[in-house]
Amino acid sequence: xxxxxxxxxxxSRLKRSQAYIVxxxxxxxxxxxxxxVAVLGASGGIGQPLSLLLKxxxxxxxxxxxxxxxxxxVAADLSHIETRATVTGYMGADQLGAALKGCDVVVIPAGxxxxxxxxxxxxxxxxxxxxxxxxxxxxxxxPQAMICIISNPVNSTIPITSEVMKKHxxxxxxxxxxxxxxxxxxxxxxxxxxxxxxxxxxxVPVVGGxxxxxxxxxxxxxxxxxxxxxxxxSALTGRIQxxxxxxxKAKAGAGSATLxxxxxxxxxxxxxxxxxxGKEGVVECAFVRSEETECKYFxxxxxxxxxxxxxxxxxxxxxxxxxxxxxxxxDELKGSIKKGEDFVANMK
Numbered sequence: 001x002x003x004x005x006x007x008x009x010x011x012s013r014l015k016r017s018q019a020y021i022v023x024x025x026x027x028x029x030x031x032x033x034x035x036x037v038a039v040l041g042a043s044g045g046i047g048q049p050l051s052l053l054l055k056x057x058x059x060x061x062x063x064x065x066x067x068x069x070x071x072x073x074v075a076a077d078l079s080h081i082e083t084r085a086t087v088t089g090y091m092g093a094d095q096l097g098a099a100l101k102g103c104d105v106v107v108i109p110a111g112x113x114x115x116x117x118x119x120x121x122x123x124x125x126x127x128x129x130x131x132x133x134x135x136x137x138x139x140x141x142x143p144q145a146m147i148c149i150i151s152n153p154v155n156s157t158i159p160i161t162s163e164v165m166k167k168h169x170x171x172x173x174x175x176x177x178x179x180x181x182x183x184x185x186x187x188x189x190x191x192x193x194x195x196x197x198x199x200x201x202x203x204v205p206v207v208g209g210x211x212x213x214x215x216x217x218x219x220x221x222x223x224x225x226x227x228x229x230x231x232x233x234s235a236l237t238g239r240i241q242x243x244x245x246x247x248x249k250a251k252a253g254a255g256s257a258t259l260x261x262x263x264x265x266x267x268x269x270x271x272x273x274x275x276x277x278g279k280e281g282v283v284e285c286a287f288v289r290s291e292e293t294e295c296k297y298f299x300x301x302x303x304x305x306x307x308x309x310x311x312x313x314x315x316x317x318x319x320x321x322x323x324x325x326x327x328x329x330x331d332e333l334k335g336s337i338k339k340g341e342d343f344v345a346n347m348k
Contacts, residue, residue, distance in 0.1 A: 033058060033059055033061065033277065034061040034062075035059055035060055035061060035062075035104045035105060035273050035276070036060075036061065036062035036063075036064060036102050036103050036104050036105075037054055037060050037062070037063055037064070037103065037104065037105045037106075037107065037269065037273075038063075038064040038065075038066060038099055038100055038103045038105070038106045038107070038142075038145075039051050039054065039063070039064070039065050039066070039107050039108075039109070040066045040067070040096075040099070040106060040107070040108045040109075040110050040134050041066075041067055041108060041109045041110025041111065041151070042065035042066055042067050042071055042074055042075075042089075043065075043067035043068075043069060043070040043071050043074050044067065044109060044110065044113075044258075045113060045255050045256070045258035046109035046150060046258045046261050046262050046265065047065075047067065047074075047109050047110070047262075048074055048262075049258065049259055049262035049263075050107065050109060050261075050262040050265050050266055051063065051065055051074065051078055051087075052078065052081075052262075053262060053263065053266035054085070054107075054266060054269065055078045055081055055083055055085050055087060056081070056083055057083075057085070057266075057270060057273075058083075058084065059270060059273040059274070059277070060085045060273070061084065061085055061086070062085060062086050062088075063078070063085045063086065063087045063088070064088055064090065064099045064100070064103060065078075065087065065088065065089045065090065065099070066089075066090045066091070066095070066096060066099040066100075067091060067110070068091065068092060068093075069091065070091075071089035071090060071091045072089040072091060073089075074089060075087045075088060075089025076089070096134075096137045096141075097137060097140065097141045100137055100138060100141035100142045100145075101141055101142065102142070103141075103142040103145045104145055104146065104273075104276070105145060105146045105148065105269060105272060105273065105276075106138055106142060106145050106146070106147050106148065107148045107150065107179075107265060107269055108131065108134055108147070108148065108149050108150060108151055109150040109151060109261070109262075109265060110127075110130050110131070110134060110151055111123065111126065111127035111130050111131070111151040111152065112126050112127060113255050113256040113258070114152070114244070114248050114256040115248065115253055115256075116248055116249060116252070116253055118248075119211070119212075121153050121156075121211070121336070123152050123153060124153055124156060124339065124343075127151050127152060127153070127157060128156065128157065128160055128340070128343050130151065131149065131151050131157045131160050131161060132160050132161075132164055132343070132344060132347065135147070135160065135161040135164040135165060136164050136168070138165075139164060139165050139167075139168035139170050140168065143165075143168070143170035144175075145175070146175045146177070146272055146276070146308055147161060147165075147175060147176045147177065148177045148179050148265070148268060148269060148272070149161055149176070149177065149178050149179060150179045150261065150265050152210070152211075153210070153211055153336060154178040154179070154180065154209070154210040154211070154287055155178075155209040155210055155211055155214060155287070155297075155332075155333060155336035155337065155340075156336045156337070156339050156340035156343070157178070157340065158176065158177075158178040158287050158288070158297055158340070159296070159297060159336075159337045159338075159339075159340030159341045159344075160340040160341075160343055160344055161176055162176055162289065162297075163340070163341055163344035163345070164344055167344070172308070173288065173289035173309070174307060174308035174309040175307070175308040175309075176288065176289070177268070177272075177286040177287070177288055177308075178210060178286055178287030178288065178297070178299065179264065179265055179268050179286060179287075180206065180209075180210045180215075180285055180286055180287050180299045181264035181265065181267055181268040181284065181285070181286070182244075182257065182260055182261050182264035182265075183206040183210065183215050183217070183240065183243075183285075184203075184204060184205070184206045184264075184284075184285055185260065185263065185264045185267070186240055186243045186260070187204035187206050187217045187219075187240050188202040188203060188204055190236060190239060190240060190243075191204055191219070191222060191226060191236070194228070194232075194236065195226050197224070197226075201224070202222065202223070202224070203222065203223045204217050204218065204219060204221070204222045205217075205218045205221050205285055205300075205301050205316070206218065206240070206285055206299070207285065207298070207299050207300050207301075207315060207326070208298065208299055208325075208326065208329045208333065209287060209297075209298075209299060209329065209332075209333050209336065210287055210299070211332075211336070212241055212242070212332070213241060213325070213328060213329055213332065214329040214332055214333050214336075215240060215241045216322060216325045216326055216329060217236075217237055217240045218315075218316070218318065218322055219233060219236070219237070219319075219322075220317075220318065220319040220321075220322060221316055221317070230321075233321065237325070243257075244256065244257055247260070267284075268284055268286065271284045271304060272284075272304055272308075274304075275304035275305050275306065275310075276304075276305075276306055276307075277306075278306060281303075282303070282304045282305075283301050283302065283303055283304070283313065284301070284302060284304060285299050285300060285301050285302065286299060286302055287299040288302065288309060288312075290312060291312075292312060292314050292315060293315075293326070293330070294330065294334075295330060295333045295334055295337065296337055297333075297337055298333070300312055300313060300314055300315055301313040301314075301316075
């Protein structure tokens, strides 16, 4: 009988140990994958499909949706989807602080879209004010969060966000990102189309900024390696730079690139969350504070880590064609950056 009791005791202790290990593993798993993500501008053309993609991800445990209208309906709709992320809608300036409380990542697609004939810079006056207001709220309510700006013109809204955060003494250059991922997504798709490749296996770094000629695809660094005749390379580069205008014209006044932008915004957010969870080797391009060129802000491939930017991977080896593109982009980029900085300096 004594042996039997000992056996039961050992078995019981083993079961308890196994339960403890499982509990601890689940605890660490939940720690790694319990991210609260806010979408500011969640009722808009980008915000709604972006929120849908985020709701579908196991990386997100809480989804906080904010806008000036319609968010309770968007949140109710998304909350019926059979994935684990809880969804809460917040509407109006008085609920903005609550929407941001405890957030790990904030994605901001808020603002007005481009219409035919408008440049991204034409959006400046409206979107600059919106982004400054939202950045101010982030500085107050979630200063440690990763901030991902989609609102155009990104070449100016990132300097605006940075200057607002500085005013509050909470600026961290490793955690403020201008989401340029759509330029990479487009470059991958267009190169794959021309070469008959699977676009999921194509990777074209795109550097510089996020408007017109400041968008610089590094076709020479594409994986797998591809080559184009000079005239085709020039046409491809031009198409990538003006792809947003291509969509605006095709929609004929009904909006700008919303679905592809939502996809790109989600891709960047998932990469950031993966890196924050400890995944190694996560690289994405983004428009950030930079020492890589004479511009204060510049998009290059970034190695992401638990605290945002782990390492700026720089421009790498450029072709003569790409060096010329970088040189030609500098004046416009500097002007857009200064415009954003001046906007905050002159804010009342």
